[in-house]
Amino acid sequence: MRLLIVTPALGTTLGGGERYALDVVLELAQAGHELTVVTSTARQEADFWQGSEPAPTAEAQAWPFRSYHLPIPPFPGGQAALFRRRKLLALTDWLPAGLNPFAPYNALFPHLPDLPALLADLKPDFDLVHGFNLSWESPLLAAAAYARRHQLPLVITPFAHPGSRSARWNLQRREQRELLASAARLLALSSSEKAGLTSWGIAPERIDLIGMGYTPYPAAAAAPDPALPARYALFVGRASRDKGSFEAINAISTLAPSTELHLVLAGHVDADVAAHIAGLSPAQRARIHTLGRVSEARKHQLLAGAFVFLLPSRSDAFG
Known part of the structure; x- marks a missing residue:
């Protein structure tokens, strides 16, 4: 299959979600699928507001698939200012669609100003579009628009955590709900995630429970660390x-x-x-x-x- 994969970040130096996404993408490439991956140059979460390097890491440059790496500019005011804008979006979510003056803030999580032009130049010769991570949703919004424009199916791995106290403003705003509703399939990592998505109004038959996968233990058992306590x-x-x-x-x-x-x-x-x-x-x-x-x-x-x-x-x- 020919897949367009869009994700806010990818690599082994970030969080578990980014490492998981990289493992999935590498497995797909090894299985012979033709991949185009669009992501940022972020190497840590703080890059989402501090700004990221203009060039990808050496690790990313060696990936066995076509990939585009977009820089994130520094956000004025840093993390606090960026998250205030997210809360403004949540507090004004009741406004009718098209009338929220803060709607452009959706493109700030993270801010990838070069993303729309990059996607506009990509030939739509894909079988489907796959996006990761609902809580940093600007790449997902762009991927959904690309899929809609070219009549391609959209698959989302949302990394949703319905039990979070911040779920209402971090995962359930109008644009995020519309993203979930527009997807042909949602991929959940656990039964609790699937149950949470269902409680948000997603039909369970549109959610595939795929599990989290695992990295096999090394063949040789590691010796205990004598510098740590026994228990x-x-x-x-x-x-x-x-x-x-x-x-x-x-x-x-x-x-x-x-x-x-x-x-x-x-x-x-x-x-x-x-x-x-x-x-x-x-x-x-x-x-x-x-x-x-x-x-x-x-x-x-x-x-x-x-x-x-x-x-x-x-x-x-x-x-």
């Missing part, structure tokens, strides 16, 4: 409020010392999470271990040695 709960990914890191930290830090269970955080730690850890008592802090970003080999070593995996996320499709 630890493992949290993998960005330690942020929405991913349940506060709950994980509080659960471990309030356990009786006799349990000897520690918490290991593998991934970037947000500033408010770091401040929360710093505010614990010395005895509680001693049971929390922050490792920062780790390699794939290190991740497998940590998983092999963990007593339990702990990720009480409220903001992921798998949650």
